[in-house]
Amino acid sequence: MPDCTTASMWDAGTLPPPSLPHKDFIKGVSNIQNGHGRRVGLLAARINQLAELGLDPDIIQLAGELHDTGKVLTGRDILHAPRALTPEERNVIRKHPLLGLGVLQWYKHSFPREVMDAALLHHERWDGTGYPLGLKGQHIPLWVQVVSIADTIDACLSKRNYKHSWTPEAVGKILQQEAGRAFEPKLALLCADHLDELLNVWLADYAWQNGGNAPPPGMHTN
Ligand SMILES: [Fe+2]
Ligand SMILES: [Fe+2]
Numbered sequence: 001m002p003d004c005t006t007a008s009m010w011d012a013g014t015l016p017p018p019s020l021p022h023k024d025f026i027k028g029v030s031n032i033q034n035g036h037g038r039r040v041g042l043l044a045a046r047i048n049q050l051a052e053l054g055l056d057p058d059i060i061q062l063a064g065e066l067h068d069t070g071k072v073l074t075g076r077d078i079l080h081a082p083r084a085l086t087p088e089e090r091n092v093i094r095k096h097p098l099l100g101l102g103v104l105q106w107y108k109h110s111f112p113r114e115v116m117d118a119a120l121l122h123h124e125r126w127d128g129t130g131y132p133l134g135l136k137g138q139h140i141p142l143w144v145q146v147v148s149i150a151d152t153i154d155a156c157l158s159k160r161n162y163k164h165s166w167t168p169e170a171v172g173k174i175l176q177q178e179a180g181r182a183f184e185p186k187l188a189l190l191c192a193d194h195l196d197e198l199l200n201v202w203l204a205d206y207a208w209q210n211g212g213n214a215p216p217p218g219m220h221t222n
Contacts (some may be wrong), residue, residue: 012072025107029072030065033079036154039205041065043150044143045200050194051187055114055143062166063118064147066111070100070119088121097123097132114143122147125182137184145184149175149191152182157202168199 010020012028030037041064048055071079074096078089085093104111121135121144123198128136139146156166156174166174172192179188191198 013076013188015103016072018106018108018109022109026062027109029069032068032071033160034158035205035209036158037065037068039154039158039202040067040147040150041131042201042205043153043198044146046198047146047150047187049192050197051146051190053142055146058145059114060146062112063143063182064099064116064150066104066115067118067122067147067151070096070098070101072103073099080161084162091211093098094131096125097121114141117144118147122151124148126184126197127181129184140184145187149183149188152178153191153198156203157199168195172197192207 002043010024010028011034012032016025016028030041041061044064045057045061047053048057054164062206074092078085078092081089097120101116104116104119121133121140123147124130124133124135124140126137126140126145128134152174153171157168157170159165172195173189175192175195177185179192182188
């Protein structure tokens with residue numbers, strides 16, 4: 001069965017050693033929160049295909065995989081807390097986009113612009129009420145708009161210590177409700193319309209992680 005829980009040399013709970021092989025960095029970051037980054041990468045690549053956006057498929061996948069890089073510096077007690085977070089803990093969480101940019105700079109591997117943008121900006125909202133910069137509408141790069149939707153789809157579908165997994169119907173509803181609020185409206189509605197296909201991508205990863213089946217199509221196995 002493939003190792004899907006930890007990178008071989010690094011536990012993704014500290015700054016990566018500069019000598020860490022690139023594949024171990026990606027593996028460690030994308031496994032944080034039970035493979036959240038890995039699934040966001042796969043979903044982002046599929047959204048790019050479905051919407052015919054023409055973004056480079058490998059780069060958009062990598063941007064999804066590494067979007068939560070900043071969480072390597074967020075305490076595991078906060079990330080996996082089986083309860084609602086305190087206001088202080090929420091403030092700690094809100095630092096992860098800026099920290100992500102810092103960690104990617106520190107690691108010194110040269111990442112594409114799309115990856116740096118996704119790490120910094122994936123909590124921006126279409127209506128301008130997101131963070132850390134409060135960007136609005138088309139000021140949010142297209143690849144970040146894609147990663148933000150993929151991020152929400154996986155966060156809603158996944159069971160976490162503090163929440164149940166949402167039904168696909170509830171996820172479809174949130175995409176519709178947040179069209180033009182959190183998300184670029186046409187993209188959000190397209191994802192709601194194609195939720196079955198996105199769910200298949202999500203389920204393939206889930207089956208692989210839990211049953212040792214073959215890696216889902218499109219997965220980076222480097
Ligand atoms: Fe995040
Ligand atoms: Fe995320």
